[in-house]
Amino acid sequence: MKISWWKLNNILHRDVGYFFFxxxxxxxxxxIALNHITDWDPNYIIENRNVQVxxxxxxxxxxxxxxxxxxxxxxxxxxxxxHYYPNPxxxxxxLEGGALTLNVRTGLGFLETVDRRPFLYEVNYLHxxxxxxxxxxxxxxxxxxxxxxxxxxxxxxxxKNSFRKRGIWFxxxxxxxxxxxxxxxx
Amino acid sequence: MKALYFLSISLIFFxxxxxxxxxxxxxxxxxxxxxxxxDVIDVATVLADPVAYDGKEVALxxxxxxxxxxxxxxxxxxxxxxxxxLRIEAGEIGQFGRELEGxxxxxxxxxxxxxxxxxxxxxxxxxxxxxxxxxxxxHEEQTQQQGxxxxxxxxxxxxxxxxxxxxxxxxxxxxxxxxxEEI
Numbered sequence: 120m121k122i123s124w125w126k127l128n129n130i131l132h133r134d135v136g137y138f139f140f141x142x143x144x145x146x147x148x149x150x151i152a153l154n155h156i157t158d159w160d161p162n163y164i165i166e167n168r169n170v171q172v173x174x175x176x177x178x179x180x181x182x183x184x185x186x187x188x189x190x191x192x193x194x195x196x197x198x199x200x201x202h203y204y205p206n207p208x209x210x211x212x213x214l215e216g217g218a219l220t221l222n223v224r225t226g227l228g229f230l231e232t233v234d235r236r237p238f239l240y241e242v243n244y245l246h247x248x249x250x251x252x253x254x255x256x257x258x259x260x261x262x263x264x265x266x267x268x269x270x271x272x273x274x275x276x277x278x279k280n281s282f283r284k285r286g287i288w289f290x291x292x293x294x295x296x297x298x299x300x301x302x303x304x305x
Numbered sequence: 306m307k308a309l310y311f312l313s314i315s316l317i318f319f320x321x322x323x324x325x326x327x328x329x330x331x332x333x334x335x336x337x338x339x340x341x342x343x344d345v346i347d348v349a350t351v352l353a354d355p356v357a358y359d360g361k362e363v364a365l366x367x368x369x370x371x372x373x374x375x376x377x378x379x380x381x382x383x384x385x386x387x388x389x390x391l392r393i394e395a396g397e398i399g400q401f402g403r404e405l406e407g408x409x410x411x412x413x414x415x416x417x418x419x420x421x422x423x424x425x426x427x428x429x430x431x432x433x434x435x436x437x438x439x440x441x442x443x444h445e446e447q448t449q450q451q452g453x454x455x456x457x458x459x460x461x462x463x464x465x466x467x468x469x470x471x472x473x474x475x476x477x478x479x480x481x482x483x484x485x486e487e488i
Binding site for chain 2: 156160162163200201203204205211213214216218233235247248249251
């Protein structure tokens with residue numbers, strides 16, 4: 120049986136592309152999110168708002184019951200985890216997804232809510248390889264798959280749009296850009 | 306041909322899996338080391354006698370009062386006295402989630418103690434000078450670190466024994482403990 124290398128190339132390109140569709144989305148989306156890590160928090164939606172409570176309701180050593188009343192007073196629906204006094208004038212209440220910080224002398228403070236960014240948190244988790252074990256190998260396999268996709272992609276088309284006639288210029292341009300950055304910044 | 310193709314794909318994947326099984330065994334071994342039974346102690350206990358715990362594996366119980374917002378690479382653990390705090394570096398753990406703030410955890414790791422004395426600061430200053438001449442550091446970084454050295458010197462003058470100590474734990478593993486406040 121005569122093997123058609125061109126056909127084998129296209130089959131490989133097609134099926135590896137199908138197989139790694141999900142991985143490409145995961146790494147591309149989280150890649151953009153993590154690329155701008157200095158501009159935003161890619162994992163959490165963090166909101167802060169100033170609050171004011173009746174200072175008569177604050178004492179230097181409040182018990183759990185008093186903390187619940189305080190949280191109710193502020194209409195916060197989050198569950199209380201723990202509270203403590205970082206210093207004599209500050210009360211910190213940790214909530215499920217946030218924290219309340221209050222000045223016990225003035226009743227002024229702020230509420231910080233922290234919620235996971237849906238989808239992004241999960242894809243970033245995978246991108247960072249927090250799961251380790253098998254994921255390390257599967258993501259390595261994906262990287263090999265990307266190399267395979269890149270190489271086989273060069274030879275998918277024949278004729279006037281082939282690598283030799285058209286593709287080469289795009290490959291050169293796309294390779295030249297990172298090289299220019301290296302020359303300028305390295 | 307089709308069967309051969311799918312066989313190759315499966316083979317590649319299973320080769321990866323068999324290697325990862327080997328890796329898993331190594332990982333399990335390191336987890337076993339991490340899970341060697343040691344007494345769970347409070348942050349304050351360790352800091353009361355840091356020399357005795359220097360370089361040793363500890364299991365510390367405390368409340369997470371801060372997780373590094375930018376990297377998640379470290380957190381601060383508060384002792385039961387509600388005053389003593391200790392930094393836990395993520396190390397082998399990788400990263401700490403923001404959700405841990407306010408949770409009670411038991412963190413296992415190696416306790417580290419660093420003594421900052423005049424010799425330490427002199428060495429740091431010399432290295433900084435050499436780095437500056439070799440242009441490894443920016444002027445801003447140099448100025449910042451020089452300020453830090455000066456600050457440490459001032460702090461040292463206020464101590465009885467003429468040195469400062471820096472403590473932290475290189476994390477190996479951790480687990481959360483149910484800590485809902487009792488009413």
